[in-house]
Amino acid sequence: MKRFKEKTVIVTGAGSGMGRATAIRFADEGANVVLVGRTAETLEETAGEFPQDKTWIHSDNYMVVVCDISDQGQVQEMIKRVIDKFEHLDIVVNNAGKGMQGKIIDLSAEDWQSAMDVNLNGTFYVCQAALPHLIKTKGNIVNVSSLSGIGGDWNMAAYNAAKAGVTNLTRTLALDHGADGVRVNAVNPTATKTSMTKDMREDQEKVD
Template identity: 50%
Template sequence: MTRFDNKVVIVTGSGSGIGAATARRFAKEGARIVLNGRTQSKLDRVAADLDPERTLVHAGDVSDQTSAEALIAAAVDRFGRLEVLVNNAGVVPTGPFLEASVEDWRKVMAIDVDGVFFCTRAALPHLLETKGSIVNVSSVSGLGGDWNMSFYNAAKGAVTNLTRSLALELGGKGVRVNAVNPGLTFTDLTEDMKGDEELMRKFADRIPLGRAAEPEEVADVIAFLASHDARYVTGVNLPVDGGLMASNGQPKQA
């Protein structure tokens, strides 16, 4: 498939995990890719697998307004336009509410929420011209609560509802706004969880498909939402969770 021939796609947080898989998926379908993240070496490793003539590496911190605006400007300067923005950059702080630090609160809100806000504001004039698409990477943690993840729940809840609100506001102007809400996905952020057999058993017991997701499985859904195939889909927060959110929370029974 080449659903994105010559379309320009920005993926934030694309140095690893879901972001890297998403960049590769769009590139495979013919897109011109703009890689963004805070670590140059990680971006360079992803870019090494892509066509250099169709790839721009732009390191920067999207939680900083100037940096986010520079990212959008660099993409348009290099490729002349913008069709898709994937707001993927994020961090996952954990810990009891009274023990987690104010610095952790500021960090998750800055990256997970401000980053989406700054990039979207800067990108919208260009997306309005191309009738483009925004896909935000929220989480199942933005659809319900978790134990000891209140900061992350608050941040992803903001992304979830911002997605809905922007879809209402921008639909009549030709810009679609959707989000994916992944469940447990094996990335750098969850690497330490893999070796915890008891924890993995608990997740497998709650997830109908019986396992965590691979980054590529989330990337496939992101590409769908950004594509012409989803041209009548906007305002959706789509769980990519192996069926986790299908449960009402009651325990499994024999």
């Protein structure tokens, strides 16, 4: 039984890592999956790993949307395209993120703003644009935050601050929209073996 059959799911950062794995699992469960990211080629690679069950997989069951979530206008257009195609939205997984290493004295204003734009502002833009549609379907938001946003981490001032914002934004959304029937949760993984943590892992190996 496909648990998410006829549900429409947006996964941001779906071109690699946790986003790719999440999108594939939703596809396995029968959802209409919207793959969102900045690079069409990697999103198509994700789609290429979807189940080849001919009773499910065809062009009407997924779409690829190239979108920079740090750009509010692009996010609004992405949501419009999703509704135009599938007519409803049930689940949003805000997975897109950007690592940023550096102590605060070493970060430029541009570094700080970049971490906020992708990790926090992007999550805000997607949630804001999606919520009217999720209220209609009594849907769900899952924000991918980080353990670093709860307890902090060395040498990651901007990333820690941005992810702390995501965690508390999630709590606020749950309080504000639980009465609308929208469930909002965050997952807070620790360091995960993905392309985003490649440099961090290499640094750790040098220390070891």
